[in-house]
Every structure is written in C-alpha cells, then in structure tokens.
Amino acid sequence: MNPITAFGVGCFHLAVRLKPPYRFRPSSYAEIIESLLGKLDTVGRFSVSPSTMASSDELKLGDGALSMLHEGVWLPGYIDAVEFSLRIPRRVQDDIVRAIHGKNYSWTGLGTEHFMVRTRYFYDAPVTIVECLDLDDDECEDPSDAVVVVREFLKQKLKESEADIDLEVVGPSPFHADFFVFDETEEVRPHVEHTETGGYDRVIAYVPPHIRENHADWVLEWMGPKLSFYYHLKRINIWQARQWGDVNRAWHSLNEPAGSETWAGRAKALMKKRRAIASLVDGVLMFQAGMLSRRQRAYSAKENNRSERGLEFLDEKIDRTFEDTFRTYPTAQVLELAKFYETRDSKRRDRVHVLVAALMGGAIGAILSQLLGGT
Template sequence: MSDRFFGVGCMVPGVEDAENPGDWTEKVKKAFEAVPSVQKFKAIEINDLDFCWTGNGFTESEDREIHIPESGIITFEVKIPARLQIVPLLGGEGAEVFRVTILFDYVHPVTYVECLDASEEVEHPSMTLVTVREFLREELAKRDSPVGLLVLGPSPFHADFSLRVGSGPQTAGEDFTVDIEKSLGYDRITYYHESPEALWRLYRTLREQFSYFYQFVTMRNARLGAASRLSKQSREIAESFKRRGLKAYLSRTMTMRHKLQSAQLDAVSARLTIIRHKRDSADDLEGLYPGEEAAHLRRYLEKTIEEDYIEEIESSEKILEVLDSRHSQELQRFATIAFSLLGVVVGAALTAAFRSWWG
C-alpha cells in the first residue's frame, strides 16, 4: 500500500561515559548491532555532545548528566515479530519491520518510527514508538549494554500520523497539506503529497515544531517539579504542627521559621519560573508561526505551555500563610512564657540576694 504510517516521540540512545562524538557513535553502533534484529544502522554527522540530558527533561541539577549529540542523524531498521510486541499493531500478518529515524537538534531531539511492512492500514501508528522502545530496552538490558534508551514523555506524541498521496484541506509547510481528525483519544493527522517517497522531507519539515514541543515539555516538567516539591514541603510543615508534646513545641519554636521562609522563597521562585517560561515560550511560538499558514500543530504546543500548575502553587501558599500565622502566635506565647519564667527566676534571685544582704 502507498500510505506511510509513523509515530513521533523522543527516544534516543544514551551513553554515560562517552569521551567524544566518535566514541559515542562507536559505542551506540556496537550496542545496537549486537541486537540481531537491528539492521542498516547509520550514524550521520554526529559532531558534538553538547546537549545535556538530565532525567526526564532537566528536572534536578543533582541528577546524573548524560551528554547526547546536539546535531546529527541516526537511522536503523528493526524487526520485531508480532508475538514479541507489547501491543501488536495489526491483528493479521505484517507490521513487524520498523524504521527508526532520530534527528538530533540543538533545541531537542526528535524520533520518528515508521511501520515498513504493513499489509493493511495501521490503526494506531503512534504505538510503533511503544513497540520499538520496549523491545530495544529489553534487548539492551539482556546484553548488559553500556548504552540505554533515554525517553521523554509523551512518547509517543499523542497523535497517529500518516503520509498519503493526494491533497488535504490545510497547508502544512513546504508543499505538504494536512487533514486532522480530532478524537477523544489520539487525533489522526494525515499529511498529503504527490509522492509517497516524500516522507524524509516531511520529517525535516516537521522537525523544528516537534523539537520545540519537547523543549516545552522539559519546561513543563520543571514547573511540575517545582510545584510538587513545594506541595511536599507544605505538607511536611503542616504535619509538624500536628505533633503534640513539649519536645515538638520547642522544636517548632526553634526551627520552623527557617523552614517556612525557605518554602515561601521556593513559592516565589516557582512563580518566577512560570513567568520566565511563558515569556520565552511566547517568543519561540512567534518565531515558529509568524503567520497563520502551516500552524496545524500549534495548539499541541500551546496546550503544553499552558500547563503551569499555578493552582498547586497557590494552594501551597495558602497553607504556608496559615502555618506562618500559627507559628507567629506560638512564638508570642513562647516569649510570654519565657519572660514570665525569667521574671520569676530574677525575682527569686533578687529576693535571695536581699535576704543574704540584710540577713
């Protein structure tokens, strides 16, 4: 059949101890070619390792850092029998051979996985990412390989893609057109061109938009991480106020001011991160979509940008405000008791001194 079915995501090889681009390429090539079902492995123009991948998208500075190429291309084919597929793509025969294309980019890498041998329409091409990801993870782990798979979700991108001969209702860049069928699940996005051999050109045409999408995902993850840490802090502080007894009371009096101020500063930092991300993302979107044409993917990027988790931050701020007020009251009570006790001690001392003096 002439239709080309593919999924989109972010799935790249990672090597922790690569010394240079040549070393990185050699280790990745050796690891993938050790898997018998991987064929036609090519690494093209891998020139640097300046892109720093930390966790699931720049999450924590203390996470281990893995450097991957900032530019270049990797392609290979892999055969995965239907019996070994986590989610078989077709009920009948076929859909066992996949071509993986990884485009490294200074913004963020993007991965395309095409189903090469489908004998009928592939209902969910996005699942090619899942099929290849889980198979390669298992095969690499089985061989105790120094190369792992780094994945940034959502992988797959939440849409099913295909290229078809013909013409669609919207422009999609270059000489491609597109039709989007919206769904409660994954949208179906069908690109049209006069030639089914234009898939590589389509990959290049869409690369920048997907690259920025995954960059926006890393920024969203950072916002989510900040909001989650703040929520955890506020819960832990609230729990400390529930503890009873003199020891807990004295501990709160002596240490809680620092914890409250630290959490309040984190709340300010989280808000500033949201402001900075919205400003930077707005600039990026303006550069990506200077006009109304070829903007069919814009809403997917905007949805990711809009996820700021401000409600979680505001809830934590309200909790901290209440706890701060309660802590101030406890400090006042502690000061009153302390001064009262001090007065009693001083009075007793003075009484004893006077008695000694006049005795």
C-alpha cells in the same frame, strides 16, 4: 490508493548515564550509542550522526547532564541523529501490547516485524518516527502502535544489556495521530489533510513528486521543528511538575506532628516550622520566577515557529499545549496560607518567649535568694 509509507511519532532519547567523577567528552556520544546498537542482536543497519558542535575536550559534567528530562540540557550539542532498523517478532509484539492493555485486549497486530526508527535532535527536543516496513498488506492501519511496541521493546533490551544507557521518553509517545505519506501528483507546496477521529487523529502528508525516496525522513525534516517545540513544552511540563512537587513537600512539612510535648520540644518544633515556612515561600517564589521566564521564552519561540505554512494543525496543538503548560497554579493561595502560619506561629513564639523569660526570671531570683541567704 495506498500510502507510500506510514509511521508514528514520539520523543525518544538514548541517554548516557554518567558516573563519578562525571568526566565526559561530548564528541564521544555518537561512538557510545553506536557501540550499544552494535551489541543488540535485533538491530539491523544503523547510523549515528555526531553533532558538529560537539566538543572533543573532556568536560566535568553534572549528574543528569545528558538527560533530556533535566532542565538546561541542550542535546544538539552532543548528537544530531540516530537511525536504526529493528526486528520485533510478532509474539513479542503481542506480549508487549497485552502487558499494557490486558490479556483479553483485541489487537490485530501491525502486519510486520520490521521497523525503521529515526530520531532527529532538533533545537528544542528530539523527535522520533517509527516507520513500518515490509508490510503483509499494503497499509499499516495504526502506525502509532508501532511507537508503543518499539518503546517497550527497547526499554526491555536496554535493561537486559545492563548498559549505562536509558531510553528516555517524553509523552505523549505516541503522538496522538497516525501519519500516512502520499505522493503529490503536481509540483505544489507540501501540505497535509488532518482528520480528527474518535481515537487518534489521521494525518495524510502529501510530498512533492520530485521526492523519490526516504519519504518518511523528508516529512520528519518538514514537520520536525514544530513537533520538537511541542515536545519541548511537554518537557517544561515535567520540569514544572517536579518543581511544584518540591513546593508540595514543603507545604506538607508544615503539618507534621509537633513531636515532644515538653516546652523545649515545642520551642524546637516552632523553630522547625519557621524554617519550613521560609522554605515554602522560597519555593513558591522560585517557581513563579521560573515559570515566568519559561513562558516568555516559549511564547516568543511559539510565535516564531508559525512561519511554515501547511502545518496549521500542529500550530493548534502547540497553542493548546502552551496554555496547559502555563496554566495557573495556586501560588497566591499557598503564599496566603504561609502568611497565616507565620502569623499564628509568631503569636505562639511570643507566648513561649514570655514563658521562658518568666522561668528564667524565677530561676535567677531563686539563685539570688540562695546567694544572698548564704551571706
């Protein structure tokens, strides 16, 4: 028996790029996305649902305020859903895939040029599904490949359009599974069969027989909250990697060459190193505080998210991702090294102070000798 439909999963966001003075009316977000989709010749029917919570007041927002890659941005306050059909010629699909994997990559294609792209803005993060339509055969074997093709195609089209909109993606996009939807023969609780393979997992979702249409959309609403939280953990990974990068840069600044070999140059270098040590310590402490706060909130949300039965395979992925996201960073070791640098440079600073005092004492003595000798 062939599936009703098949799709791949990802995390896409059409992010409006703000310009100074960064004034923006949240309720206009949907209109901007609609205008963009209407200009793309490969987009067919589309619909954009504005958020019921979007303010109609003009607000002054910060740079990156509409980006899901920035911490603290809550996108459901701007938009609820984006849905559009897309045609991608087979030749273009081949070019995209071989540009990624190499020209000799063996690829049989997706069996269609037509796709439906749906993004729902759940509480934690957007979730996107890419559904294969009008298949040559009855089944698309690797629907997750459609996520790759659509992702790269949209990036290319947005670049060509020169619109102030970026396609932001949180990985893995595609999610490492192919999804297939079947009708359940009896009115029972929806459930899945999850099979791990050598490549992407295979997930078969059984939906109740009273669901007669929009099966992929129904599955998205069912699995969406868990997938949303999974991608939220991946967003936290991005934020923490960025913050830890700041710590790394502060660390490397401690090892920059001292510069001038003069005493004045060395004194200046010591002061610069003191500031670098302080910056490093502040960065580590801020990182620790941020990670602790995020972990507490994420743990509570993770446990509350277990209520939906039948999706245990997603709970397992979330548990593994949680542990990876909040893995141990070498913060204690960095603080120890900062302490070592501080102690070592403190001794150097004391030697400089003694030398400067001696030099100043000698200079004052010479001046006094001249003054006294001149009387």
